[in-house]
Amino acid sequence: MRPTARRVGVVPICLSALLAAGAAFAQAKPVKVGLSSAFSGHVGFIGADARRGIELAIEELKTANTAVAYELSIADDECTPAGGATAFRRLMDVQQVDVIIGSGCSGATLGGMPTLMDGKLSAVTYGSTNPKITEGAGVGGNPYMWRMNLNDTIIGETFAAFIAKDGVKSAHILAVNNDFGRGAAGVYQALLPKNDVKVNGADFFSQGASDLRALISKIAARSPDAILLFGEPPDCALMARQKREMNLKAKIFSRGGCYTDESLKLMGDPRLGDGLTEAAYWARTPDQPMVEAYRKRHGDYPPYNAALAYYAMMTVDQAVRKAGPSRDGITKGLAQVDWKSAIGPIKFDANHQARPDLFMVRIENGEQKVIETISNAR
Amino acid sequence: MAGEPVLQLQDVHAGYGEIRILKGVSFAIEPGTVTSVIGANGAGKSTLLKTIFGMVQASDGAIRLDGRDVTGLKSEERLQRGIAIVPQGRCNFPLMSVQENLELGAFIRRDGDIKADIEAMYGLFSSLDAKRKVIAGNLSGGEQQMLEIAMALMTRPRVMLLDEPSLGLSPRMLDYVFSSIRDLARGHGTAILMVEQNAVQALRISDRGIVIELGRVSHQGSGVEMLSEPDVRRAYLGLPADRNAP
Amino acid sequence: MELLLNQLINGLTAGSEYALIAAGLALIFGVLEVVNFAHGEFYMLSSYYLYLLMTRYNLPYVVAVPLVIVAMILSGVIFYYLVIRRVLSRSWQLQLIATLALSIVMVNTAIVLSGPVPKYLESPLNSQIVQIGMASISVQRLVVLAATAISFATLYAVLKYTRIGKAMRAVAQNREAAAAVGISVEKVGLATVVAGCALAGVAGALISPLYTIHPGMAALVIIKAFAAVIVGGFGNVTGAVLAAFLIGLLEALVTTVLPSEYADAFVFGGMILVLLVRPHGLFGRVARS
Ligand SMILES: Nc1ncnc2c1ncn2[C@@H]1O[C@H](COP(=O)(O)OP(=O)(O)OP(=O)(O)O)[C@@H](O)[C@H]1O
Ligand SMILES: [Mg+2]
Numbered sequence: 056m057r058p059t060a061r062r063v064g065v066v067p068i069c070l071s072a073l074l075a076a077g078a079a080f081a082q083a084k085p086v087k088v089g090l091s092s093a094f095s096g097h098v099g100f101i102g103a104d105a106r107r108g109i110e111l112a113i114e115e116l117k118t119a120n121t122a123v124a125y126e127l128s129i130a131d132d133e134c135t136p137a138g139g140a141t142a143f144r145r146l147m148d149v150q151q152v153d154v155i156i157g158s159g160c161s162g163a164t165l166g167g168m169p170t171l172m173d174g175k176l177s178a179v180t181y182g183s184t185n186p187k188i189t190e191g192a193g194v195g196g197n198p199y200m201w202r203m204n205l206n207d208t209i210i211g212e213t214f215a216a217f218i219a220k221d222g223v224k225s226a227h228i229l230a231v232n233n234d235f236g237r238g239a240a241g242v243y244q245a246l247l248p249k250n251d252v253k254v255n256g257a258d259f260f261s262q263g264a265s266d267l268r269a270l271i272s273k274i275a276a277r278s279p280d281a282i283l284l285f286g287e288p289p290d291c292a293l294m295a296r297q298k299r300e301m302n303l304k305a306k307i308f309s310r311g312g313c314y315t316d317e318s319l320k321l322m323g324d325p326r327l328g329d330g331l332t333e334a335a336y337w338a339r340t341p342d343q344p345m346v347e348a349y350r351k352r353h354g355d356y357p358p359y360n361a362a363l364a365y366y367a368m369m370t371v372d373q374a375v376r377k378a379g380p381s382r383d384g385i386t387k388g389l390a391q392v393d394w395k396s397a398i399g400p401i402k403f404d405a406n407h408q409a410r411p412d413l414f415m416v417r418i419e420n421g422e423q424k425v426i427e428t429i430s431n432a433r
Numbered sequence: 434m435a436g437e438p439v440l441q442l443q444d445v446h447a448g449y450g451e452i453r454i455l456k457g458v459s460f461a462i463e464p465g466t467v468t469s470v471i472g473a474n475g476a477g478k479s480t481l482l483k484t485i486f487g488m489v490q491a492s493d494g495a496i497r498l499d500g501r502d503v504t505g506l507k508s509e510e511r512l513q514r515g516i517a518i519v520p521q522g523r524c525n526f527p528l529m530s531v532q533e534n535l536e537l538g539a540f541i542r543r544d545g546d547i548k549a550d551i552e553a554m555y556g557l558f559s560s561l562d563a564k565r566k567v568i569a570g571n572l573s574g575g576e577q578q579m580l581e582i583a584m585a586l587m588t589r590p591r592v593m594l595l596d597e598p599s600l601g602l603s604p605r606m607l608d609y610v611f612s613s614i615r616d617l618a619r620g621h622g623t624a625i626l627m628v629e630q631n632a633v634q635a636l637r638i639s640d641r642g643i644v645i646e647l648g649r650v651s652h653q654g655s656g657v658e659m660l661s662e663p664d665v666r667r668a669y670l671g672l673p674a675d676r677n678a679p
Numbered sequence: 680m681e682l683l684l685n686q687l688i689n690g691l692t693a694g695s696e697y698a699l700i701a702a703g704l705a706l707i708f709g710v711l712e713v714v715n716f717a718h719g720e721f722y723m724l725s726s727y728y729l730y731l732l733m734t735r736y737n738l739p740y741v742v743a744v745p746l747v748i749v750a751m752i753l754s755g756v757i758f759y760y761l762v763i764r765r766v767l768s769r770s771w772q773l774q775l776i777a778t779l780a781l782s783i784v785m786v787n788t789a790i791v792l793s794g795p796v797p798k799y800l801e802s803p804l805n806s807q808i809v810q811i812g813m814a815s816i817s818v819q820r821l822v823v824l825a826a827t828a829i830s831f832a833t834l835y836a837v838l839k840y841t842r843i844g845k846a847m848r849a850v851a852q853n854r855e856a857a858a859a860v861g862i863s864v865e866k867v868g869l870a871t872v873v874a875g876c877a878l879a880g881v882a883g884a885l886i887s888p889l890y891t892i893h894p895g896m897a898a899l900v901i902i903k904a905f906a907a908v909i910v911g912g913f914g915n916v917t918g919a920v921l922a923a924f925l926i927g928l929l930e931a932l933v934t935t936v937l938p939s940e941y942a943d944a945f946v947f948g949g950m951i952l953v954l955l956v957r958p959h960g961l962f963g964r965v966a967r968s
Contacts, residue, residue: 095787096895100796232940258939263899265890266693269931270939272685289797289891296889300808302815321891323801488858512861520859526852537849541861584860 089146091157108361112368139163161185162234181367292321325421338414445494456648515591527570538584694927703875709914719897725883751880789894802888918962
């Protein structure tokens with residue numbers, strides 16, 4: 056909106072009229088953004104993280120430009136399908152938001168998706184990776200669901216090739232028993248054999264389970280080269296500790312946040328994570344101004360949920376700039392977004408899937424290190 | 434029947450929450466006597482015994498043991514002072530042996546005579562003697578009833594409250610229990626206050642009888658008097674009002 | 680064979696966790712006939728006590744553990760007078776609501792006070808690993824096993840031989856008879872709740888360094904503990920402890936031979952089966968007044 060205003064600046068009357076209209080608009084009707092994520096339960100922290108990221112984005116947008124102001128509402132989806140359905144509906148009908156950011160969990164997103172049709176309201180997920188979301192979105196049937204982050208199929212194809220290249224011949228899958236873990240397990244069971252990596256088996260543990268020893272014993276007995284771990288940071292930390300306790304030698308490749316600061320902190324000794332490699336849809340690369348901005352605000356580096364939610368908010372802003380702040384405008388705008396973000400290009404395809412960069416992060420000496428950034432992942 | 438009463442109730446009121454059951458009960462019993470309480474189902478007989486023992490708190494009136502007010506005391510303290518109860522229904526520890534049950538009967542005692550008293554109980558109730566190690570739940574109903582009376586006796590009570598001791602007993606057992614009760618009173622000087630549905634037989638071995646009606650004592654007198662009281666005969670004893678009628 | 684041996688150890692260590700929590704649950708139900716739906720949260724509470732003592736007051740682990748137990752005993756006293764005593768002779772519906780409400784209050788208070796982010800505490804024994812046959816196990820886990828054994832031996836001795844223990848058994852078997860022989864149900868209730876909380880304290884203080892501490896940490900464990908209590912014969916402490924170990928072993932075994940996600944189905948399916956065949960549980964008492 057600002058570039059337009061500058062161009063017409065030679066006509067002072069028009070300019071002031073426009074600015075006045077913009078300001079009045081901003082004051083009269085802020086764009087209501089709803090965040091659906093988990094604020095309670097086992098992974099209740101991811102909602103708090105996402106909220107901080109979005110608040111940072113809104114703050115930056117306020118000072119940077121834009122005649123539109125954003126206002127954030129939140130809903131707790133508990134990371135479950137039922138919770139997602141409830142949270143989406145609450146944001147849509149009660150909070151009357153113009154766009155939803157979320158959910159951060161695949162299960163909740165899948166649960167909430169059908170709701171969007173009723174309110175002709177768009178939702179942009181920043182963290183759900185289950186491929187079913189892409190399959191069902193855009194030409195897949197649901198015109199209101201958008202995914203800014205890479206999904207498990209895209210990550211999987213790249214990651215499976217990477218794992219094979221790393222010398223792995225056999226692997227066992229160990230995943231949390233929810234939509235994320237099951238979705239990811241399905242993807243790699245199909246993709247690894249295509250890359251000549253044998254999958255010995257797949258096992259699942261309950262979300263929040265505390266003892267993986269029985270599973271690790273079983274896996275160790277089949278001595279795979281690698282374990283593919285799909286879980287949240289607490290699960291990863293648990294795995295790292297019990298792996299040491301049980302003297303398990305297999306390499307670990309992970310998805311779900313095993314490389315994160317939280318995960319390393321929860322290991323007690325972060326070097327327990329050494330050698331672990333994660334294909335991450337977000338990592339702390341040096342060229343992201345939001346990392347320092349976040350750190351200035353909160354004292355810590357942003358967790359991935361905070362960073363991704365930040366970029367999702369920025370993506371929403373891009374959409375608003377394209378086609379206006381209404382529900383309808385945002386839906387139209389999202390289709391036109393073509394933005395070079397600090398984590399790669401954001402442009403939605405026919406299935407409403409964007410393709411930002413993929414990061415290969417490895418733990419070395421107890422610290423995360425990006426060993427490869429892959430653009431235009433397949 | 435002369436002498437100081439061991440237990441005395443004066444205008445006792447009690448109930449459960451808002452429900453008032455006893456509405457001014459007064460009577461006294463003397464050492465070494467047996468007193469039977471009779472009344473319709475739900476009249477408040479069990480409530481009366483529980484109130485005397487302190488399981489139900491009296492809201493008004495006074496309960497005295499040997500002339501001393503015990504109305505404000507907890508059950509454990511009343512037990513210490515000499516009031517024991519055998520509540521209605523099964524009142525033993527079914528998974529413990531007869532021996533353990535008797536030991537628990539003496540829970541409040543800390544003296545050295547407990548073992549001797551247990552032996553005395555085996556002497557008194559010889560059917561228990563052979564079953565010291567048997568768990569109480571596996572005893573017959575009559576044996577359990579004796580065990581429960583023996584448990585109550587373990588505190589060497591001055592006043593013993595028995596709630597329907599004959600429940601579920603065969604006629605022979607019933608005779609035995611009743612005669613034991615009378616012997617206890619005579620032999621040990623224990624005052625016994627007993628609620629009974631077998632009112633006729635109970636009154637025959639009783640020194641006194643009390644009828645509870647609408648939360649108050651409606652009739653009282655000696656056992657023999659009660660057996661011949663026409664109202665009582667008709668209403669509670671299932672007998673014709675006139676004792677000489679065919 | 681090696682795998683089986685490993686799984687045996689894994690089953691025992693998992694079982695000991697369920698057992699420490701199930702024992703308190705069974706004890707409180709057995710003696711007082713109150714189902715304490717907040718019992719898992721006492722496990723969580725003790726873990727946070729440990730966290731507080733070790734991070735806020737910088738106490739070493741070995742000093743913090745006994746203090747946690749003391750704190751749990753005090754918490755048990757407060758819990759008894761604040762909640763249990765008031766509902767002791769009320770209907771089970773009221774008891775359910777009271778303890779369930781407390782559970783919710785405790786979880787949410789933990790979220791408010793400490794945030795939902797999990798925390799980790801390092802015990803020095805975590806990184807000491809020993810080899811038992813083919814199995815590799817941390818000393819911390821051996822301590823858990825040993826402490827479980829000691830806790831139950833103590834509990835057994837207390838119940839069997841002490842005056843208060845006998846009184847607890849008496850109240851469990853017949854509350855009215857206990858009152859008739861002069862046992863103070865109130866004191867027994869206090870002792871029972873305190874003992875249950877202390878057991879949860881042992882669990883929290885010893886187990887939480889193996890895992891992570893967070894407000895919802897009890898959720899999965901308490902379900903297994905409930906299963907153990909039910910299978911063990913509701914209110915039968917020994918039965919609950921044995922059932923807890925059975926569940927731990929069954930899980931490890933099922934995990935070995937089947938995809939692991941069936942473990943829960945087997946545990947709870949087994950529970951239903953046991954109840955069909957033996958409605959009073961595997962070790963349920965038949966004689967009960
Ligand atoms: N715990 C209680 N709470 C509320 N009401 C009670 C309670 N116990 C007894 N009652 C009521 O008090 C009344 C008297 O009961 P109580 O047991 O004293 O009668 P009872 O004379 O012993 O009868 P029965 O001959 O059937 O044993 C009854 O109406 C009963 O329903
Ligand atoms: Mg009665």
